[in-house]
Amino acid sequence: MRRSKADTAESRRQIVAAASRLLRQRGPDRVSVAEVMQAAGMTHGGFYKHFESKDALLVAAIAEAFREKVAFLKSESAQDPDAARRNYAQSYLTPEHVDDLMNGCPIAGMTGDAVRSSGPISEALAAGAQATMEAFAGSDAATEAMRAGPIRSLSMMIGGLILARAVVDPSIRDEILRAVRQ
Amino acid sequence: MRRSKADTAESRRQIVAAASRLLRQRGPDRVSVAEVMQAAGMTHGGFYKHFESKDALLVAAIAEAFREKVAFLKSESAQDPDAARRNYAQSYLTPEHVDDLMNGCPIAGMTGDAVRSSGPISEALAAGAQATMEAFAGSDAATEAMRAGPIRSLSMMIGGLILARAVVDPSIRDEILRAVRQ
DNA sequence: TGTACATCAGTGAACGCGCGTTCACTGATGTAC
């Protein structure tokens, strides 16, 4: 039956939120539209009332995942960008984040798949990655020399997380996290 | 018709080599068995004479990709590990490597998918990642303090490559590569 | 404010395609004598 506009908007939000999490946890090709809809509390048939295609949902889900992280980063770094970077790195390089694919860093969680994808999907990823870089380097970092340090830190965090996720042995994983935390 | 043992072994090598490249280029869920077999110069029906399943091929393809890189790293660092690391980093952080998914770093190219995979596949990835770390840190690096530097460098290289692949704008991509190259 | 009708969000069944896997078949290789 028809729903109110508020209900419809809420449904759409639920779909995108569920997709954003499942996408990072399982990858675009191992999450089905039906699973996303179920996680959002609906059946799959109604999906196309909200999105033109699965790809369109992926674009929205990628954007949402980055939006969250960037908003958090920006609010943290409002006063003291350096402290915000340190805090973010500390919570980024933890065993909890290694295991928490679902809510984790969208760059580490989705680039593998999205880089190989077609137009709109890789554009959404590129926009998110650039926004993350800006939020991390700080919008005040006008010169390349000022951005280089934060870019290096961010690269090391992302690579360290990926390496820690790849190895299975917890003692090696912890060694990586310790090394990269500095 | 039946082939000689040498031909059979060569066929298997071709299949694994094709899979190792296609896997990095397109990801496990976007390469079909038929495509791999075609790239190896055969039709898909014969595949199961060589492998029990597509997953078994993925395991072999992951191992092969890492075997190549690790062999190269080890031969380079036989005399001067420090110089080998510097050289590897220089060729790693290039626009060419950003675009060359197919022959590129298997950690950057396959962790996204493999981390989410089942037993044998994630084990093959873990073994490869650990072997790469050892080859990069040098087998002589006995203490954690000695390994920390190389682990940090390797993390930064991997993260930088992934970040550079994620952004689309060539000028931002080059800025990332410059920053991480130091 | 109330009434009549059009709209459309959500349901559940069905369709169709791609792909992993199986199978009957072929004929050269390997092997037993």
Add this chain to the structure above:
DNA sequence: TGTACATCAGTGAACGCGCGTTCACTGATGTAC
């Protein structure tokens, strides 16, 4: 060394399942008067 037979790598058609997408239907919401 030669012969007869078993083996098995590779072919191409077929099977079956999962999943993205479509569709007829329902009934509450929104709207025109």
